[in-house]
Amino acid sequence: MTCGAPLDVRAKVSDSGWREAPKLRDMTEFRFSMSTCQVEGDLVPVAEINLSPQDGVYFEHHVMLWKDDSVPLSSMRTAGGMKRTLGGMPHIVTVANGPGRVAFSHNAPGELVVLPLHPGMELDLREHAFLLATHSIQYSFVRIKGLANVLHGGSGMFMDRFVTAQQPGLLMVHGNGDVLERTLRPGEKIMVEPGGFLYKDSTVHMQAVQLPVKAGLMRRLYMAEMTGPGRVGIQSMYVHHHAGE
Amino acid sequence: MNAYTCRYCRQPSDPSQATCPLCGAPVDITSVVSESGWVEQPPIRDMARIQFGQSHVQITGTRVPTAEFTLSPREWIYFSHHVLLWTEPRTGLANMRLKGTWNRMMAGMPLIMMQAQGPGNLALSDNHAGEVVALPLHQGQSMWVREHRFLCATGNVGYDWDYTGVWYETRNGDDKETHYPMGMYGDTFTARDQHGLLLLHSPGNTFIRDLRPGETLLTQPSSLLYRDMSVRVNLHFEYPRNLGFAFWSNRWSYRNIWIRLTGPGRVAIQSVYTPPEECEMISNHSYATRRNW
Numbered sequence: 290m291t292c293g294a295p296l297d298v299r300a301k302v303s304d305s306g307w308r309e310a311p312k313l314r315d316m317t318e319f320r321f322s323m324s325t326c327q328v329e330g331d332l333v334p335v336a337e338i339n340l341s342p343q344d345g346v347y348f349e350h351h352v353m354l355w356k357d358d359s360v361p362l363s364s365m366r367t368a369g370g371m372k373r374t375l376g377g378m379p380h381i382v383t384v385a386n387g388p389g390r391v392a393f394s395h396n397a398p399g400e401l402v403v404l405p406l407h408p409g410m411e412l413d414l415r416e417h418a419f420l421l422a423t424h425s426i427q428y429s430f431v432r433i434k435g436l437a438n439v440l441h442g443g444s445g446m447f448m449d450r451f452v453t454a455q456q457p458g459l460l461m462v463h464g465n466g467d468v469l470e471r472t473l474r475p476g477e478k479i480m481v482e483p484g485g486f487l488y489k490d491s492t493v494h495m496q497a498v499q500l501p502v503k504a505g506l507m508r509r510l511y512m513a514e515m516t517g518p519g520r521v522g523i524q525s526m527y528v529h530h531h532a533g534e
Numbered sequence: 535m536n537a538y539t540c541r542y543c544r545q546p547s548d549p550s551q552a553t554c555p556l557c558g559a560p561v562d563i564t565s566v567v568s569e570s571g572w573v574e575q576p577p578i579r580d581m582a583r584i585q586f587g588q589s590h591v592q593i594t595g596t597r598v599p600t601a602e603f604t605l606s607p608r609e610w611i612y613f614s615h616h617v618l619l620w621t622e623p624r625t626g627l628a629n630m631r632l633k634g635t636w637n638r639m640m641a642g643m644p645l646i647m648m649q650a651q652g653p654g655n656l657a658l659s660d661n662h663a664g665e666v667v668a669l670p671l672h673q674g675q676s677m678w679v680r681e682h683r684f685l686c687a688t689g690n691v692g693y694d695w696d697y698t699g700v701w702y703e704t705r706n707g708d709d710k711e712t713h714y715p716m717g718m719y720g721d722t723f724t725a726r727d728q729h730g731l732l733l734l735h736s737p738g739n740t741f742i743r744d745l746r747p748g749e750t751l752l753t754q755p756s757s758l759l760y761r762d763m764s765v766r767v768n769l770h771f772e773y774p775r776n777l778g779f780a781f782w783s784n785r786w787s788y789r790n791i792w793i794r795l796t797g798p799g800r801v802a803i804q805s806v807y808t809p810p811e812e813c814e815m816i817s818n819h820s821y822a823t824r825r826n827w
Contacts, residue, residue: 301581303594303602305622305655309580332597332663398597398663466598466663481620485659502627503646504615506635510648512621525619525659526598 292403293319293328303469310402310468310522319403321423321459324387326403334401335394336420336461340387345424350383352393352420352463360389368429382428393420395463399526402462404488406453411491414449418462418487426451426458433495450491462488466526473517480512484527490519541565542575542742544800545670553582556731557668558593568741575740575802577665584668586688586731589652591668599666600659601685601733605652612693613686614644617658617735625654634695643681643719649689658686660735664806667740669732669760671725679760681717683734683804691730694722700755700769700793702822704814715755715769715791715810722763734760738805745797752792757807762799769822770794794823 294311301309313334318327323341328334335354338346347365356362364381385391406412406426413431422428430447451460462468464487473479473493480498489495494516504510515521540547543557553560558578566574578584578593588606593599600619603611612630621627630647632638638645650656669677671691687693698720703712723732736759745751745765752770761767772790791810795801 301594303581303592304583304590304604305602305657307594307602307657309594400597466659467595467600469594469600478623479620480623482618485619500627502615502648503629506639506645510615510618510627512618514623523620525595525600526661526663 291319292405293317307469307471310400310470313401328401332398333394335392336401337390337392339390340385342388345384345386346421347382347384347424347428348393348421349417352395354392354394356385356391357389360385360391395420397465399463399465400468402464402468404460404462406451406458406460408453408455408457410453412451412460412488413491414451414462414488415486416447416449419449420461420463422451422460423458425456426453426460464524466524468522468524470520470522472520473515475518477517479515479521481515481523482527483511483513485523486513487524488522489515493517493519493521543670545672553579555585556670558582558584572741572743575667575742578668584731593666597663598659600657601666602655602657604655605650607653610649610651610689611686612647612649612689613658615648617660617685618648619657619659621656622654625656626651660685662735662737662806664735664737665740667734667736669734670729671723671732672729673725673727676722676724676763677732677760678763679721679723679734680758681719681721683736683759684721685733685735687723687732688730690726690728691732692724692726695719696722700767700820702769702816702819705817706814713810716758716793736804740802740804742800742802744800745795747798749797751795753795753803754807754809755791755793757803758793759802759804761795761801765799765801766796768794769820771822771824773826775827
């Protein structure tokens with residue numbers, strides 16, 4: 290399984306250790322299982338999947354841009370039922386099975402992040418950020434605990450959790466703007482604007498913390514404190530969680 | 535004496551670097567100038583560094599660039615809290631109070647600025663696809679900036695804000711509404727006792743131009759990004775000639791509301807803007823010129 294990242298460019302790492310997600314070149318094609326994915330465009334990239342008969346992908350239905358008429362669609366019920374509905378998350382995700390072509394795009398300038406998951410990995414993702422996942426990846430959600438996290442965490446009530454058991458899988462994420470990733474050492478902390486959080490390894494602990502500075506007349510500033518070990522991904526464009534001020 | 539002057543930030547610079555160390559503009563490119571004289575501001579290259587004092591800022595990303603600061607001890611910057619993307623816990627954050635709380639609140643401007651003091655790292659980004667524009671200011675230099683375009687400034691740059699004085703009123707029956715097409719207030723930044731650095735976020739692409747004394751230019755009010763203090767601004771209304779196809783409609787449905795910029799001085803515009811609403815008759819306005827075609 291590959292991720293389409295260009296191999297002939299240097300990794301772009303900032304002075305403080307954030308690595309830019311590799312920019313997928315227009316028309317980059319890579320394989321997963323017996324299928325292929327081609328990334329088209331640059332500003333709002335499209336992921337065009339050519340599914341083989343034994344493969345399938347699932348996604349939130351509103352990200353499907355076009356499909357071959359012959360590609361069958363089905364629904365995959367998710368655990369959590371009413372709780373997900375109340376949390377504003379899709380109760381049902383859509384599954385497309387091969388053979389045939391189907392394409393996906395999100396609705397904002399940004400970039401596609403391809404995350405191949407090896408067996409035994411767990412990744413938490415900001416809600417509504419996932420573009421698609423292969424059928425070998427288990428999809429569930431984790432409730433964000435603590436009232437402060439829910440009210441001030443900026444990530445809603447739930448995070449998507451993607452788990453691989455015995456089989457590897459491919460997860461594609463749309464990040465708004467530019468996407469940066471950093472690997473935290475055990476116990477290392479970084480404060481992230483909650484709206485900028487995109488994904489993290491499940492080993493990274495996330496906690497909304499109040500900083501001793503004001504963000505308005507009656508409000509304090511909250512940030513998401515990430516504690517390692519593990520990867521943290523952020524996006525540079527986001528709806529600020531206090532944008533309604 | 536350094537003979538090289540960066541053509542974008544207009545400061546004495548170092549041509550041996552790949553990018554201007556003061557504003558991040560690429561040094562090794564040909565200037566892109568349109569036939570009408572607009573110079574396209576080249577985007578700051580990914581991972582380019584801009585030096586100020588003992589600290590520096592690194593621009594990461596190209597779609598919605600992030601300004602990542604490495605602050606040395608005793609150096610500080612200030613910004614609006616909503617652009618803070620991440621910070622290290624050791625970076626000292628504090629509030630910076632501003633005058634005119636009520637007026638700023640009524641105008642939708644941030645009430646409280648934050649300041650970050652080194653040592654430490656932090657990053658700022660705005661919420662639009664566009665460019666970061668770096669404006670090094672020499673001692674005593676001031677720059678007017680449209681509201682909400684400010685990303686951050688170094689601690690030695692003074693911040694003030696003032697009424698733009700560009701407005702018009704529309705009336706519908708007894709309802710009266712005041713419009714501020716380039717914002718109710720504008721920001722003014724001044725390098726006080728030494729040179730400083732001002733960073734702006736410009737949605738879309740950025741173009742700059744130098745106006746000669748008395749030279750005028752019409753532009754969309756919300757496209758103005760920054761201007762020298764010597765450039766004057768006023769409203770301009772333009773009414774196209776009615777060719778008969780609009781006899782059923784009001785003439786003002788087709789009007790253009792511009793701002794007229796009068797030199798001398800440098801102006802910069804952004805390619806993303808919101809045209810003024812054009813639904814009602816204008817009943818009163820600030821000083822304006824008018825053209826009926």
